[in-house]
Amino acid sequence: MSLPRITTAPDAALGQDALDELADWVRIASVSSDPDRADDVRRSAGWLVEALRRTGFPRAEVWETEGLPAVYACWPAADPGAPALLVYSHHDVHAVDPSEWQVTEPFSPLLREGRLHGRGTSDAKGQIMSHLWALRTHVAQRTAPAVTLKYLIEGEEEVGSVHLADLLSEHAGDLDADVVMVSDSMLWSLDEPTVCATVRGSVTASLTVRGAERDLHSGAVSGAAANAAVELCRLVDRLSDESGRVTLPGFYDAVAAPGPRLRVDVETLPFDLTDWQVETGTFDAPGEAGFTVPERLWTRPSAEVARLTAGRTDAPALGLIPAEASADLLFRLVPEQRADQVADQLRAWLAGHQRPGFAYDLEVSSTISDPYRTPPDHPALAALTRAVSHAYGAPARHIGNGGAAPGAQLARACDAPVLFFGTGLPGDRWHGPDERVEIQALCLGARALAHFLDELPTGGPPAGQKP
Structure with missing residues (x-):
């Protein structure tokens, strides 16, 4: 059954029923910790590749590992001298106990009172979809994005990213970037615009x-x-x-x-x-x-x-x-x-x-991670702060993220600063029963990201230079 169309869209029309698209992805039970769901994780990767291609990426493909697959995509900028942005997130989801879910079954997404319920709606399929919605808005009047966009969406984050280091090493050339953005973090509230500037290890x-x-x-x-x-x-x-x-x-x-x-x-x-x-x-x-x-x-x-x-x-x-x-x-x-x-x-x-x-x-565990702090004076952080402020219509504060993210690992591998951007909220019930996402958070996130893509070419580091 189709879900109602989003009623609060980013600055330009999405051009499709975006909620239905996210719901279709959520229906794929990509639980990386369950061996019986390995085929579902692979289906999730394939679904994302097709969504990236529909968005316009000339290159979108599955990257196999010794475990579960990641997804890579690249869309070169119209200007060959423009900076490159690498977006990191994950398409696998946390384990579920269906007996604990009350609003809906974990993989039967349900829209209720401005929230989409289901495993992965917030962590992190919804966050990835915000990027695609923003990009579709960004390129609506262009032939290509203003920055070179690269996506690395892994399939093992919920089991410790056991093969992320291998991916970063084996594909170093493809993943070269001037700025990295991790989209696996939270906002503070819908009333207080915030930008995550540090994550714990x-x-x-x-x-x-x-x-x-x-x-x-x-x-x-x-x-x-x-x-x-x-x-x-x-x-x-x-x-x-x-x-x-x-x-x-x-x-x-x-x-x-x-x-x-x-x-x-x-x-x-x-x-x-x-x-x-x-x-x-x-x-x-x-x-x-x-x-x-x-x-x-x-x-x-x-x-x-x-x-x-x-x-x-x-x-x-x-x-x-x-x-x-x-x-x-x-x-x-x-x-x-x-x-x-x-x-x-x-x-x-x-x-x-x-x-x-x-x-x-x-x-x-071998998957320990170091904390990371975005360089506070980097122009890309200032551009992201302005973009979030623009989306919310109010000045954005800087906060941290209580959980861990591979910020330090990505910074070392790419020799680039790492930003953090998320659409999750403390009440989204990550890893728990009845996970949900606020539709308004997804739309505000898409609006902020579209504005960020416009600002980064002039607010980021000079082309070809590392900060």
Whole structure:
């Protein structure tokens, strides 16, 4: 069934039923973490290639990896001396539990009260479609874009971008750019125009504790046997102190203060705790003492426990002392922390907290990422800020992004500054049930991007020069 047409379009007509187009893509269940959905991820890549070709890209193709495919596209500018913009995002989506979805099935998109519901509507298929809508507006009166446009849309972001480094290395020539834009981030609200100027890095690790060779019957050993679950909880409790600070040795040594523009914008950003809790579904806002919620989200590092497992889940646990317990840990980093150093700090922390009678195993993921801050004085950031201000009709503030993105990795591989632009909102329920996207956010995003494409040729670096 077709969806109603978008009623608030960018500056020029889209020329097609844009919502139907996004909904068609959302129907493809491109869940990268599910091996049974690998063919769907491939169908998603093929769908995007066709959408890029319909938009006008003379080159759009699937790039295979040892895992799941990425999509690449290139459209040279009319002026061969114009700067090149590389847009990065992802077409795979997070796993779903259909039993938790109430508004609609995960891959049956539904339009309701100005929102499109479905997995991937916001993270990140909707963001990619905003780019295509903007480009269609931009080229409506041209034969080619004002800048050379390149897209790299990977299919493994939700499983750690395990082959992104290979893509960047193998296709370095195709991916050469003067400016990179990551479109996998969030806005603050529809009322307050914002531009993301920094993203946090991440270190993920799995900590396993063993206290016995096998699960034990408590009636035989309770009170005299090592309990792996209790020991793991003791360690997790010691990851942070009473003031909410992470206890890894040296964890805060490299934390840099935010730049003056970001600091002022974050301090003056309107924030209502009750509204934020309603939007995010949280009961409280604990964290590092002495900092506001926006400061904690964007300018301070953190430690989280993503999952705890112990004992049997397939049978009643009565009378059981588990031999093994595990925790998945997630550390968010800020400039100038380095992911490899934080991984070493975690190993040192664990070595200092081990006790006799237990065996400990720590596995740090290979897909750790460094934080990144867009050079604050780069003209491309100023052009993007002006474009967002133009779209919203009000001055745009600079904020951060609470999650991680491959900004540092892309900056190193392309030797270019990285911008961040997204159309997601805190209430879009990324990775949760009933994901959704605000249609107004997509349209405002398309309007801002179209204006940015007009500004970048004169606001970016000189042709052929790296900043």
